[in-house]
Structures are given as C-alpha cells and as structure tokens.
Amino acid sequence: MRDVRVIVWGIGSMGSGIGRDLLLNKKGVSIVGAIDADPAKIGKDLGEIMGTGSKTGITISDDPDAVLSQPADLVFLSTSSFTREVYPCLKKIIASGKNVITTAEEMAEPTVNCPDLANKLDILAKERGVTVLGTGVNPGFVLDTLIITLSGVCQTVDRIKAARINDLSPFGPTVMKTQGVGATKEEFLEGVETGLIVGHIGFRESISLIAGAIGWELDRIEETREPILSSVERETPHVRVKPGEVAGCRHIARGFMGNREVITLEHPQQIHPHLENVKTGDYITIEGTPTITWSDESEIPGGIGTIAVAVNMMPRVINASPGLKTMLDLPVVSAHMGDIRKKITKLD
Amino acid sequence: MRDVRVIVWGIGSMGSGIGRDLLLNKKGVSIVGAIDADPAKIGKDLGEIMGTGSKTGITISDDPDAVLSQPADLVFLSTSSFTREVYPCLKKIIASGKNVITTAEEMAEPTVNCPDLANKLDILAKERGVTVLGTGVNPGFVLDTLIITLSGVCQTVDRIKAARINDLSPFGPTVMKTQGVGATKEEFLEGVETGLIVGHIGFRESISLIAGAIGWELDRIEETREPILSSVERETPHVRVKPGEVAGCRHIARGFMGNREVITLEHPQQIHPHLENVKTGDYITIEGTPTITWSDESEIPGGIGTIAVAVNMMPRVINASPGLKTMLDLPVVSAHMGDIRKKITKLD
Numbered sequence: 001m002r003d004v005r006v007i008v009w010g011i012g013s014m015g016s017g018i019g020r021d022l023l024l025n026k027k028g029v030s031i032v033g034a035i036d037a038d039p040a041k042i043g044k045d046l047g048e049i050m051g052t053g054s055k056t057g058i059t060i061s062d063d064p065d066a067v068l069s070q071p072a073d074l075v076f077l078s079t080s081s082f083t084r085e086v087y088p089c090l091k092k093i094i095a096s097g098k099n100v101i102t103t104a105e106e107m108a109e110p111t112v113n114c115p116d117l118a119n120k121l122d123i124l125a126k127e128r129g130v131t132v133l134g135t136g137v138n139p140g141f142v143l144d145t146l147i148i149t150l151s152g153v154c155q156t157v158d159r160i161k162a163a164r165i166n167d168l169s170p171f172g173p174t175v176m177k178t179q180g181v182g183a184t185k186e187e188f189l190e191g192v193e194t195g196l197i198v199g200h201i202g203f204r205e206s207i208s209l210i211a212g213a214i215g216w217e218l219d220r221i222e223e224t225r226e227p228i229l230s231s232v233e234r235e236t237p238h239v240r241v242k243p244g245e246v247a248g249c250r251h252i253a254r255g256f257m258g259n260r261e262v263i264t265l266e267h268p269q270q271i272h273p274h275l276e277n278v279k280t281g282d283y284i285t286i287e288g289t290p291t292i293t294w295s296d297e298s299e300i301p302g303g304i305g306t307i308a309v310a311v312n313m314m315p316r317v318i319n320a321s322p323g324l325k326t327m328l329d330l331p332v333v334s335a336h337m338g339d340i341r342k343k344i345t346k347l348d
Numbered sequence: 349m350r351d352v353r354v355i356v357w358g359i360g361s362m363g364s365g366i367g368r369d370l371l372l373n374k375k376g377v378s379i380v381g382a383i384d385a386d387p388a389k390i391g392k393d394l395g396e397i398m399g400t401g402s403k404t405g406i407t408i409s410d411d412p413d414a415v416l417s418q419p420a421d422l423v424f425l426s427t428s429s430f431t432r433e434v435y436p437c438l439k440k441i442i443a444s445g446k447n448v449i450t451t452a453e454e455m456a457e458p459t460v461n462c463p464d465l466a467n468k469l470d471i472l473a474k475e476r477g478v479t480v481l482g483t484g485v486n487p488g489f490v491l492d493t494l495i496i497t498l499s500g501v502c503q504t505v506d507r508i509k510a511a512r513i514n515d516l517s518p519f520g521p522t523v524m525k526t527q528g529v530g531a532t533k534e535e536f537l538e539g540v541e542t543g544l545i546v547g548h549i550g551f552r553e554s555i556s557l558i559a560g561a562i563g564w565e566l567d568r569i570e571e572t573r574e575p576i577l578s579s580v581e582r583e584t585p586h587v588r589v590k591p592g593e594v595a596g597c598r599h600i601a602r603g604f605m606g607n608r609e610v611i612t613l614e615h616p617q618q619i620h621p622h623l624e625n626v627k628t629g630d631y632i633t634i635e636g637t638p639t640i641t642w643s644d645e646s647e648i649p650g651g652i653g654t655i656a657v658a659v660n661m662m663p664r665v666i667n668a669s670p671g672l673k674t675m676l677d678l679p680v681v682s683a684h685m686g687d688i689r690k691k692i693t694k695l696d
Contacts, residue, residue: 021503137501145680149497152660152681153485153653155369215686288683290649297641304638305501312500332493332680333500335636338563
C-alpha cells in the first residue's frame, strides 16, 4: 500500500512542527511538497528549515499551483489565524482535489466571523469531494471539544466555566507585544482599544462550538481583556516587567442566554505566573446533573498540542464525507502510534 | 416535525433512568413503548415503575415482537451486561428496522468476547440500514473514550495509566456479593476462582478500544482481582465489614506489547473508601510527548453517567451510517439541552 501523501503549506512554527511530527513520529505518511512565501525559506530543503538534522528531498516552493498540481491526500495549512486570510489558499487546495486541515484559529468554527466564506467553502468542498477542517489545541480542543466531550456524562447542564492558565515565558517578542507584556497599564488599555493587544484568538469560535453542541441558543458573546499587573519583577530573554507593569492579558469570554451567563471561558496569559503563586493548568467545571470538575496538573502545551491535534485528525479528515467540518462532526481524535494507513478507509 | 420515537427495553435501574432522563430532561423525544420480562412490572404504566410521579400512557409489555412492530427510531436496551445474552434482543430490534443503543458492557467492543456475533450484528444492521452502539460511563467513556480523546494532544504515547476509584456504599446486596464486600479474604479468593466475584465488567473492552485507537497491537491482556482488606469497621444498610474483612475488590487490567505494559487500568471498588483516607475520583495519565495528567475532584457517577452517555449518543446513532459501531466511530458525545430533533439529520 502506498503512503498517505501530504503537503505542508506554511513552514512557520506550526508548519515546521507538523512536518517534524509527521517525519519523526508517524508511520505510513510521506511529505510530498512544501510551500512558503518567506524568501529565507524558498529553495531550501524542508528538513533544513524544520531542523530535523537531515535532508528530506523536498524543496520549499513559493508556487502553490505547482506544488498542488501533484497528487496528495491532504494539505496542512498554517499561514494565518484568520478565515479571510486563509480563504484563497483553501480555495486553491480544494480546487486541486485535496483534503485540508488548517490551524487557522477562526477556521475552528468559521461561521462565527465569516458565514459567507464558510458556506462557499462547504459548497466547493462538496463539489470536489474533499473535507476541510480547522483545528488546534485551542480553539479546537481544550476549551471546546474536551468540554463538550465531558458534558456527555451530564443529563442536564446549567453552566460551563473553564480556564486555561498558561505561561508565556517561552514565547518571542511578537507574542509579548500582542499580549501587552511589559506595557504600562495605560499602554495596555490603549493597545486593546487600537487592536494591537489581541489576547487569545478563538474564544467566539469555542463558545459557538459549545453552545451548538449543547443546544443553547446564545443571545450574545462578550469579551474582556484586562491587564495582569505584576507586583513583582518578571523577566524573560525578550521582555522585562517592573512591579506595577503588565505581565500579561487576562482575556475572558462570556456567552449569555438573555441575562444568564451560561459559558465563561478564561485565558489569562502571562510570563512567569508562578512568581505570584499562580499555577498553570486547564480547569473545566460543568455545573449540572451531575456537576463535574476536571483539571490537569499543568496546561496541555499550546504549540505541541496544536501540532498533535492537527496531525492526529488526518485519518478522520481523509475518511470523512465531503464538506466543511468542525471537530464535532468527526469521530474523536486520538494519538497514532501505529501505521496511519490502517486508520484510513479510502486510500486508493 | 414529529418527535423522535424511542422504545425502552429493560426497565431496571438503567432502563428506568434512561426513561426518566428522556421524559424529564430531553425535548423532542417521545417514549412509544416499554418492554420488560419482570411479572411485577408487566401491565403497569411506565411512569409508575420509573417513579416519575405521573402516568405516561405507556404500558410495560412482555411481548417484544408486539412493541417492536410499531414505528420507532431507536431502542434503548438494558437487559444484561453480556453480548451473548443481548444478542437475541439485538437481532429482533435490527429486524424491526430500528437503531439501538445498549448499555450491555461487553457491547462497548463486542469483538473482544464475541467476534462472530459482532460480525453478524454488523451484517444484519447494514442489511436493515440501522446502527447498533454499546456504550455507558465505563466501559464507553471514562476509561476509554475520554482517555483516547485526551491522547489526541499527544505526538507520541509511551504508556497509559488510569484509575477509577469509587464508593460502592449506595449499592444493594447484589453488588456487595459480586464485589466480595463483607467476605473474608479466603471467601474472596474462592469467589474470584468460581466467578461469583466478578469485579468490573468492561476492562478488556476498554483496553481494546484504547489499543485500537492508538494503533498498538497488544500481545495479551491480564486481569487481577485483589481483596481490599479493611483495617477499620465499615457498614452500609446492606453489609457490615469488620477489620480484616473485605471492603471491596481492587480490579486491575493490563495490556502488554511483548513484555511492555502499555496500558494499566485500575478500578478499586469498595464501601466507604474515605474511612481509610482513600479519595474517590477518576485519574488519567498519558505518558508521552507531552505527558498529560487529568483528574476530577470526585468520580463521574456511574449510574447517572451511563444513563447520560446512552441518551446523549441518541442523535449520533440515528445520524450514523448503518452497522455495528463503537464510541470511536461516531462524532463526540455531548449533553443536549435543546430540542434533540435539531441534532438529527435524517428524521422523516
């Protein structure tokens, strides 16, 4: 039996990670093409850019049409967080007759921000007989799929509260800026106003997925972004926060039915939370019959988690009926330690 | 739009609970028939037996053929734990052209104990265009589906360890006997030998589901049942345990690849575990990249959980392609607070 053939489009930290996971950890899969627009990567061997230590024989191309003209089962697309920005790429991939998994956060539930584009993608995918999925660790897993799955043991649900408390310390200067780390309180509030400080991308998508699954018709979703003011000095290689300055962004999203707050998702992201005795972790409480409360000992890591969920959904997406899907339309995700081809029902 | 029509077969604690959940908590569903072989229940109104306080207009019948001759979308079957025992009922349900969800533990993965019957059920279900699912809280959720779902954030998995630590105190005399509560150590060991003390039913099914999802080909599954000897006096309305006697059964199942123990599932069931400082709860550790550890604050309740998972899978089963399914073949389970008909794609 031939290998599952995949193309990786976007060789940034997610795309490189997906490529590495496929090469090092997955059996029965071959990468047959790689696309990126960065002049520093074009023409280089994929292995060199992914840092796997050996050549792959795949040269990174800036010509999507050429790369997509070859046969492949699935494309991993990691070029942007936004549906509007990945839409032209998705159209090309669908037109070439390939399934696609994208880590674009908004694509976890694209009908939230771009219902028209979502509808077009669904029609195009059905016409070409391929499947389109947006996923990742969050949105895509911790604050939506996992919550929804846990609700399966409940006869009734009154309210859902969840928090993902993480440590931004390993991230680079871009993340520090978009989370407001190192800003003064005034700079932070202004940054939120102007849109430079974004917090987490994906809350509306997660809340919509949860509400849709539970069968709640929400009247509105509200989001707040507050500065996490540090009372101690905190420092990373990229930023220094003095007492009184901003260590991160406490981003909270709330889903309402009338005036009843039924979903509360919280994602405070800061550097060195332990310096003020804040424990990282993922916390899920579903109030209902029964009330259940689950948590982990430390947060599911974001980068590895997104890469894993995207790669692990590959057989589910290839097996699926055509169209635009969410994580709730497909069978449960799982790790894959065996030959991935054994999970695929329709490999020619 | 008409209601989803269901029949409840087996009006014991599970069947009654399913009926109550449908009647009290679910919108867009009607119970159209009820079957039980117990002379004390036959001819009574279903509401009387379920203890919902009001009549339902559904009379409990001991004639499956008559009840199944009317139109319905799905049958809930809760008459036995074993595939061999529910097989004749499943055949009748399938022949009548209805989908079925059974709480029979072995049916969570019937190929483990009865591969021939599983194969026949799959063929029959496909011929009649209906879907068959076995599920519950365990097997069906905590020690399989939930573990598998959590593994979705892992790039590699080395080993899985999980424990479900519960309190048997609310249960009646039958459970006390099958778990060996109140026995001496010698009586317990003899009971395990003769098969009177069974421990948990479903470990082989859960381990097979996990191994299948992860892609591990196991060489063997081992089970041990050890007495939990009490050092204090423990008492419930149905049993009294003196120091030195058995307070419950520590049932452990292990899945091996060669000599490598890759899956360890533990389910110690005893009365009043808190008397010896044992905390109830569900604990999942997946060792890999990354290692993740999830737990809850108190165990997901068994009875309510099984009822909820079975009822909550209803739209997934009605929407599914025909055949015998496991929880891993269908989209993720979720609670349902809205009209269940909105979740069903093919209601005539």
